[in-house]
Amino acid sequence: MKPIKISEAVVRRLPVYLQYLNELSKREVQTVSSQDLGHKLDLNPAQIRKDLAYFGEFGRKGVGYDVTYLIEKIRQILKLDQPLNVGLVGAGNLGHALCNYNKYLKDNMKIVAVFDADPHKYGERINNLIVQPTSELARLVQELNIRIGIITVPAPEAQNVANHFVEAGIEALLNFAPVILKVPDEIRIHHADFTTELLSLAYYMETGGEHA
Template sequence: MKSEKISDAVVRRLPVYLRFLNELSRREVPTVSSQELGQKLDLNPAQIRKDLAYFGDFGRKGIGYDVAYLIEKIQQILNLDQQINVALVGAGNLGHALSNYNAYLKDNMKIVAVFDASPAKIGTQINNITIQPIEELTETVREKNVRIGIITVPDFEAQRVADQLVAAGIGAILNFAPTILKVPPEVRIHAADFTTDLLSLAYYLDNGNGKEQPVHES
């Protein structure tokens, strides 16, 4: 184990490794090489070896990585050896959709609370969780040991919700609202706004209109 800084890019690849390793595990594949991983995940094998080596010597020369062992190690690195509790703020369509992914998150994470501002929704259920008013956010976050907040409220409410999550002691936020949130540096934030993704994809479209093509990265 090095005590180097681990870059964001490395951390964001770990769940991708984990997902594929879980698939290998289901198929009872015992070991996997960086080359196989690279092929499946469209990554350079050297990069994968380097990523993993930041955290320890998990592989065996000549053999590769033991699938079960590597799963265990990556889960530890990501703090997933304990269940991480998540709160969802905003019980609209998108909130509903995300709450269905609880199964995908397996035992690693769980949405344990859902909040909404609309009186009509309070008290109704969403995947067996009763929707609570946002006024109860602080108390519930503390009571249920919620570590991550997901924001799916309209953009003009997002900053206020973020402030409340931060005040309640949350450690990280996944923000689906199309706006840049200001949070203190100790709170990790990730923008998950799909309209931004969609608009940027338009850049890469060929135009059959005679306009010169943008030059892309190879």
């Protein structure tokens, strides 16, 4: 039915479009052109049109894209029009921070359970969630239909947590620990390692940076 393979680059731009469209929607902007979008997001307008065209004809020639309609369509493409439950292991600062992002996710994607291996944390409240022992992971992944796992434990424990998630039948993982994890090929894993990000920035610094 849809034999065209969509590249990862395209998929990663869709949430960015969505984010800005939501902003426009809040400002009650009705319509946006690929030119507008491209200017704001620093992307080529042709690229934006092509990205969207992979999934259908969402615009009107001579007019542009209806903001509300395009939001709806992108949400469908990303499958955000159906519930998608997320579980998080590692109730440290980073874990707390991510739980607070639930409000940005709104939609149907939600962190529905938080786990930690430290007994001192069991029962702690994070927003409307209560920290559970990691031993409950497998059971709750099943029970709550958790399909995406977030890993925010220290690096040495990350692989272990990943293994638990995989055994529990998780479909995808988002890893924040600064290590490369091995998981079966059928599990999708994204790395959101901020150290990597920061170190690569260093490359672009002018040398001999002491000014003055």
